Structures are given as C-alpha cells and as structure tokens.
Amino acid sequence: MAKLKPLEHRHYAHCESGVVTALLRCHGLDLSEPMVFGITGGLTFAYIPFIKITNMPLISYRMLPGSIIKGAAKNLDVQFRTRRYREKEKALAELTTLVDRGEIVGLQTSVYWLPYFPPEMRFQFNAHNLIVYGREGDEFLISDPVFEHPVRIKADDLQNARFARGRLAPKGFIYYPVRVNPSIDLREAIKKSIKRTVRMMLYAPIPFIGVKGIHYMGRQIERLKIREDPRYVRLFLGHIVRMQEEIGTGGGGFRFIYAAFLQEAGRLMGSTRLEEASRMMTEAGDMWRRFALACARACKSKTGDFDAAEIAQLVQKCAIQEKHVYSHLKSIKL
Amino acid sequence: MGVIMKISEVPQDDIKTLNGVKKALYAVDDQGCYAKTTTGGWEAEEVVLNQVIGDFDEKAGETASRVRNNETSPIEYFMYKNWMDSPTLAQAMGLYHWQVKRHFKPSIFKKLDDRTLAGYATLFRISVDALKNFPGED
Numbered sequence: 001m002a003k004l005k006p007l008e009h010r011h012y013a014h015c016e017s018g019v020v021t022a023l024l025r026c027h028g029l030d031l032s033e034p035m036v037f038g039i040t041g042g043l044t045f046a047y048i049p050f051i052k053i054t055n056m057p058l059i060s061y062r063m064l065p066g067s068i069i070k071g072a073a074k075n076l077d078v079q080f081r082t083r084r085y086r087e088k089e090k091a092l093a094e095l096t097t098l099v100d101r102g103e104i105v106g107l108q109t110s111v112y113w114l115p116y117f118p119p120e121m122r123f124q125f126n127a128h129n130l131i132v133y134g135r136e137g138d139e140f141l142i143s144d145p146v147f148e149h150p151v152r153i154k155a156d157d158l159q160n161a162r163f164a165r166g167r168l169a170p171k172g173f174i175y176y177p178v179r180v181n182p183s184i185d186l187r188e189a190i191k192k193s194i195k196r197t198v199r200m201m202l203y204a205p206i207p208f209i210g211v212k213g214i215h216y217m218g219r220q221i222e223r224l225k226i227r228e229d230p231r232y233v234r235l236f237l238g239h240i241v242r243m244q245e246e247i248g249t250g251g252g253g254f255r256f257i258y259a260a261f262l263q264e265a266g267r268l269m270g271s272t273r274l275e276e277a278s279r280m281m282t283e284a285g286d287m288w289r290r291f292a293l294a295c296a297r298a299c300k301s302k303t304g305d306f307d308a309a310e311i312a313q314l315v316q317k318c319a320i321q322e323k324h325v326y327s328h329l330k331s332i333k334l
Numbered sequence: 335m336g337v338i339m340k341i342s343e344v345p346q347d348d349i350k351t352l353n354g355v356k357k358a359l360y361a362v363d364d365q366g367c368y369a370k371t372t373t374g375g376w377e378a379e380e381v382v383l384n385q386v387i388g389d390f391d392e393k394a395g396e397t398a399s400r401v402r403n404n405e406t407s408p409i410e411y412f413m414y415k416n417w418m419d420s421p422t423l424a425q426a427m428g429l430y431h432w433q434v435k436r437h438f439k440p441s442i443f444k445k446l447d448d449r450t451l452a453g454y455a456t457l458f459r460i461s462v463d464a465l466k467n468f469p470g471e472d
Contacts, residue, residue: 013359052421054422120351120353124422166422239382246383247355282339295378
C-alpha cells in the first residue's frame, strides 16, 4: 500500500465529489471539489417521466450516482478498488481490516440509517457517500463531506446503512484508490470533459436529457391543472425544488459548482472565454434559484392563486440560458 | 429569500429542517471569484421539505383511524410515518408490491410470521410489540 497523507476533514457541497476529492488528496492529487465535479462530468439534466419515485417523475441535475467515481477512473487516470457484497458480515470484516491497517475508504450508504443526519432528511435515499478513516472499538470514524465536522457511527448502524434495500441499493459498495497519477495532465482532462458535457446537454438523442429535457419539464409545468388537483401541483413543484436545492446540490441544481469549475479551468488554461462561460453558468444558477423561489411561493399559497404558465416561463428561461452556455463552450477552441 | 449567489447574499435562513447543520456551497465574492462558503439553509428549501413531510403526516393521520376501524394494518400507518409509499416500502423490504399490499389487510397481518414482522419493525425503527399493538388513541 502506498503511503497515504492523513485525512483532513473538509466540508463539501456534494457527497460523491467530496469523497472523491478527499480520497485523491490522501493519495497526493490535490484538486478542488468543483474541479473533480467538472472533470468527471458530473453535470446533467434529466427529466424521466416514466421512472417514478414516490409517484413523481425522476428529475436529476447531476449524473447517476457512481459516475463521479467512474469519471475519475476514466478522466483522471485513477485506479480504484471497488467491491459490492452479498454477505453483510464479510463486508464489515473487510472494512475493519482495511481501516485498521490505515486505509481510507469511501462507502455508499442510505441516509435513512445514518443517525447523525437531521431527522427531516432521513428519506429512503440509498446513494449517499461518506469516508471511513478509522475505528475506535465498536465505532467507525466518519468523514461525511456534507457535514462540517467528522462524526462517528456504530457498526450496527453502518451495516444497516450499507445494506439498505431498494432503488440504488448500495450492497455494501466500498471503493478506494490504489493508484493515482499525481502528475496528470489536467488540461487534457478538462477539454475532454467539457466536450462530453456540452455534447450531452445539447445533443442528447432523447427529449428528456439536457437542454431539451429542461424545455420538456417547462412544458409539463405549463400543462398543470391547478384547479383540478392543487395538492398534486404543489407536491410536484415541491418535488422539483427538492431535487434542485436539497443537501448535496450546492444550490441551483449543481450549476454553481459547475460555474466554479469553469472559472478554475479558465484560469488554469488562461482562457478568458472559459471564465466568461463561468459567469454565464452563474447566471443560469441564479435563474434556477428564481424558479425555485416561485415554486416555493406556489407551495405556500393556500388559495392556489398562482400561474403555472409564469412558473413554466422561468424554466424555459433556464433552458435558453443553458443553451447559450453550452453553445459558447462549444465555440471555444481549447 | 435572497437569490443572487454572491457570498454576501447567500441565504442564511437557519431553517429548522437542517437542525443546525450547515451546508457548504460555492458562490462568488465581490471580485467575482468563486469560493467555498456555508449556508444555514434557504427558506424555499424548507417550504418544500415541510410540504412533503406534511403530506406524509396527513396520510399517516388518516391511516391511523383506518387501522382503528380495522380497514388496514399498522404497516401502512408506519410506512407513511417513515415517509414511504407502498412501492418504496416493497423495495426497502425486498418484497413484491402485491405482497406488501396484502400485508395491509388486517386479517393477513394478524397471521404474519415473526420474521416478516421483525423485518418491518427493523425498517420502521420500532419494536415488534409496537408494530403489533397499535394504540387505540393518539
């Protein structure tokens, strides 16, 4: 095993990019969280009407869970050791052996079973990432990237969290780098990842992904029948905002973290046009926040006296702004 | 509720749903440089979270009286109490949806074996006794 730098707990916006950023730093590659999020191609938009979660369509502002780990392997030349388990006991035994010999590992867990989460956040969400960096008796030492300070968790609770069933079941998923290239050519990786994100956001072959997906969501909102079923309409708008603003998104549906990436990339490559793209993306994030605010107001309104067309208009503006960003990015010769 | 994401204007609404937890995020300073900062939450996110929790609580309340009228089993009540719907509950239990729906029937619930009951109780973070003996009053 290569010599690791001791883990220094830091507070991150998003769990998976936070864990990967922290793991890479322990292995000698010191990148910012936005850089990791951007380079691994974390950004997307998806509105999948036929996949339902508690009776609401699947809406995501970021790529599938696990894609940042995969993206780091692909774009940053990191080799991970990963494993899922059938037997709970074996997973615990291996975790114990690993941390006792000083390894620092990432785990996929369910927030439903993590006692240190605020009670109001403990939904059935099975794709939360955290770091285990040590053990004291029956307790594991946890660096959870979306919390300000390190925490501890009892082995039993951790076992429940690692073996929660349901959608995106973690099955004890554990991962840690075994080989990291500290002199990776970031410029090449940045170019490749931006190209990939632009292609997906502008030219996805199905209408539910990227800019087309945002327009699609706008049309769905426009069609809402407030008078017929005001309860559903409020829940639907609330659902979108939760996907966009909840813990782990960095606000504005990951648009600000991506804007931070574009700015850092622009400085690294000496490209003022990339920095310009960053400002445009910040503007998109602000538009998403305005949309969220309008939805929250609609949710609070007891009388249902809000205009779905107006809210839909705000989403269409986000789509148009994002199209500007990606077209601008596409025009940059990197 | 502020909107523009400048560090100085990041919402600090100290929302109850975050329970004192601070979130990290990226925002621009006065020079337009992105930096990491923290927020105590935004009122908008609290509104939408309380809304969905309120909806589940409402369903739990309605279900409680149906349990007392012997129209459904306590499983359905505790499902809403833990913010799940029946497909989510089925997945979390590793069962088929129809099986869970069947367990909602009071007559079937009474005959459930201890292992199944223990499975539900663990998921609901309560004892088997609490699952079996639904209180007559709130």
